[in-house]
Amino acid sequence: MEINMKEEKDDKKILRLSVCKKWFDMIVAGTKKEEYREIKAYWAKRLTTNCECHYDVAWEHYCGSIIYRPFTHVLFINGYSKNSPKIEKKIKEICIGLPKKGLCPDKWLNTGFFIIKFE
Numbered sequence: 001m002e003i004n005m006k007e008e009k010d011d012k013k014i015l016r017l018s019v020c021k022k023w024f025d026m027i028v029a030g031t032k033k034e035e036y037r038e039i040k041a042y043w044a045k046r047l048t049t050n051c052e053c054h055y056d057v058a059w060e061h062y063c064g065s066i067i068y069r070p071f072t073h074v075l076f077i078n079g080y081s082k083n084s085p086k087i088e089k090k091i092k093e094i095c096i097g098l099p100k101k102g103l104c105p106d107k108w109l110n111t112g113f114f115i116i117k118f119e
Contacts, residue, residue: 024078089118
């Protein structure tokens with residue numbers, strides 16, 4: 001039984017993300033179940049395997065068929081110090097779409113983002 005638990009732990013692929021206190025508190029409370037990252041070269045390279053830095057102008061067609069990196073969990077960190085609060089969530093899906101009102105700044109609402117959906 002211990003071997004299975006160790007194998008399961010070793011199979012985790014963790015995406016580490018820093019978030020501000022407002023969003024971190026909502027994640028901890030369970031009211032925020034998705035996180036957004038801009039569709040820019042940095043995030044395309046970090047989240048995908050086939051989108052180095054080029055993407056189409058129409059957000060539905062970035063990189064053609066996207067192959068996302070095999071992250072299984074996301075570790076949210078509120079701050080940048082060693083002792084910053086952290087919470088880990090299991091990833092359900094990474095995709096591209098529009099953010100939801102109340103889960104991001106209002107100025108982002110009509111813009112496509114990478115969306116990290118989690119449990």
